[in-house]
Amino acid sequence: MTAMPVSGVPSHSPQDRDQFAPGMVVATRYTLLGRFAGPDWVQWWHAHDTELCRDVSLSLVDSAHLRDTDTRPDPVARFCRNTTGTSFSHEGRIAQVYDIEAVGDRIAVVAEWTPGWRVADIARTVPRPLDAARIVRDLAAATADAHHFGARISLDHPNRVRISRDGLAVLAFPATLADDSTADDVAGLGALLYALLLGTWPLPSSGDTLAAGLPPAGRRGDGSVVPPHRVRPTIPHRLSDVAVNALTRQPGMGTAQAVVDALDRMLADARARSAPAFAPKKKVRPRPDDRTARPRAPLPAMSAALAVVVALGAAGWAISTAFTASDAPPAAVADSTLSEIAPAPEPDPTPLIPSSAVVYSPQHFPDNGTRASLAVDANPATFWATDRYPQQLPPTKGGVGLIVSFPQPVDLRTVWIESPTPGTRVEIRTAPAAWANIGHTQLLGAATLAPGVTRIAARTPAPTTRVLVWISGLSPVESGFQSSLSEIGFLGGGG
Incomplete structure (x- = not known):
């Protein structure tokens, strides 16, 4: 299978792919299609499983980094348990982990592939603020569900998330370190929302987020990120607060469920504002057997009125014909009429x-x-x-x-x-x-x-x-x- 470039991802020669993918299992079973920028301790690849004929996401995690971040016995086994713990059903918002295997000095995490786009690709289209809220909402709900079952999902880098073709954020590259916490996941949700609103990444990261298409977020003199609504006044203040408060883990926004609730309230309010203020009343036609609905005026009187209208109409037609046939220029009449009904000229482009x-x-x-x-x-x-x-x-x-x-x-x-x-x-x-x-x-x-x-x-x-x-x-x-x-x-x- 010929390797193909992925949006925002440089293509690589076969020699480069061998360098980035140690181990015979990866070299013989998976065709590497494109690499995504990330932290130095992990490589994220879009790959093709040649045995099962399906595309997968492939995370190659440095096992030395696992031991550095988890000094307890058997850190690799703990990493595998933490990562597979995210793999139960979340309505497709967290990629299912297919397999985890040691490959040389790395751990290979194979998960389902999410067709779609990087966060940076969608951020460059400048989505409407409420669209950004919708994109994040379901992943926030999946995160809250994972936390309920004791799992963590590690939202630490924009390229770990992809936007699916149905327009929702998906954790595409699962890999959970021992020192990751639920609070880190909440901050990651805030960072994801912030990135979609402004096209910048507000979290410190060991990876090059600029290579991922997102420059670092602007910061104030005290080091805090600039709220989105200060950069783009069209962003609702409430939505800006959700992003910043989740990022900074403020009281009232310290859980993934709190993020879900806040986004749901905003989206519900938006739907209520867009709904018509009132429903038009249906016209009730009188039924033939409904005597109260029939007109009370006698038919002879109605017929007389109609006769008068017809007579006046005929007279009006005769008068208008006489005036038209008089010395008044027809063109002048036509011009005066057109001046009232003609559309305004098109403005210059x-x-x-x-x-x-x-x-x-x-x-x-x-x-x-x-x-x-x-x-x-x-x-x-x-x-x-x-x-x-x-x-x-x-x-x-x-x-x-x-x-x-x-x-x-x-x-x-x-x-x-x-x-x-x-x-x-x-x-x-x-x-x-x-x-x-x-x-x-x-x-x-x-x-x-x-x-x-x-x-x-x-x-x-x-x-x-x-x-x-x-x-x-x-x-x-x-x-x-x-x-x-x-x-x-x-x-x-x-x-």
């Missing part, structure tokens, strides 16, 4: 400046995920390209694209694309949640790219902060099919 772009590929690993921003960097000399495929996009994949985000809602009218690969079929669509299927989007416009710049009319039904540029057909290139986008521009209604 205004350039819209994107804030970020992230690869969207729900049926496949994101193509060249680390280069997505080059398509919207206002520099046509740089580009984002799809992977090179031996044939046209297969039905199982369907397409690949970019979710482009804007700092504020925009009224999109036109998209222009500069590309060195003419023949690429591009669709402009409403942007789904990053984990949703392409069938949940709405087509706004489409074109086959010509040499140079191609303009696509694509008016959004309502102001939006995100749009999907979807490639449904690749261009033929040497020894395969591939498409490149040098620059994507956006024009909207003027203000």
